[in-house]
Amino acid sequence: MPFNDLAQYGVTYNTLIPNQQVAINSRGGPDAATVVMTRSRNASGELRIRGLELGWVQPLDKWLPWKGFGISETATFINQRASGEGSNGFVALGVPKRTNNLSVYYENHGYQARLSHTFSKGSQVANANQNGITQAALFGDDYKQLDFSSSVDLEHVLDKEGWPTLTFDIVNLNDGTRRSYFQFPNATMSEYKPGRSYALGLRMKF
Structure with missing residues (x-):
């Protein structure tokens, strides 16, 4: 028009x-x-989404000579199925088929450290008819991110009543990049590279 x-x-x-x-x-x-x-409208078809989430937390005290180590794992699996008249192209946007979160941690004697890895399978993030291209939907690449968090409870470690907790965190330690594309993987739409973020802080009670 x-x-x-x-x-x-x-x-x-x-x-x-x-x-x-x-x-x-x-x-x-x-x-x-x-x-x-364009404008959105309701269609007569159905979109059925089924998912399964598995979680596992395992302290390693029985196998290691050092107490306080452990791992935790969460995996999510999603299946989408459209049916009925008018359901062609039905999809829940931004819902990956698989996500995975794995953490290795240490918590003992006032010290805490956690290394967490997050994985998200690429998924469709917008419907077709993007930027005037009729058949081009938007998709996101697979994404991986590694984060680190730690703290030292100075009250416990130094036996000083009322002392604060020192924290140090790193977000996106692996320097991951988020990317989306038009219909085909070689047709980049956007790329976001935030870099690593470092945070040092003190936490205390009054």
Whole structure:
């Protein structure tokens, strides 16, 4: 539809930001540029989502000479199935088929340290008709992230009543990148690389 037809919805050339106006002008101006307008509607089909989550927490005190070590694991499996008239393309967006969380930890004598690895299988994140391309849906790549957290309870370690707890955390230790693409893996839509984050803090009670 022509861009000017959006005026009935309150969208006019003057309401656009400068970059958007430049884009409209490069396509012939408000009278010539065309846009794609979509709207959501309910369909008569069904989308059945079934999932299974498995968890396991295992202290390692029986096998190691040092007390306080352990591992914890959580795995989630999701299956989606659409059925019925009008169900073609039905999908729960942003729901990966598999996720996995694995942690190795130590907790003893006032010390705590945890290394956690998170995995999320790539999944569809938006329906088709993206950026005017009729058949192009958006998908996300597999994502892995490694985090580290630790603390030292100075009250317990130094036997000083009322002393705080010292904390040190690292988020995204593996420097992971989130990426989405148009329909095909080689057609990148966005890439987000936040880098590592470090946090040092004190926690205490008053």
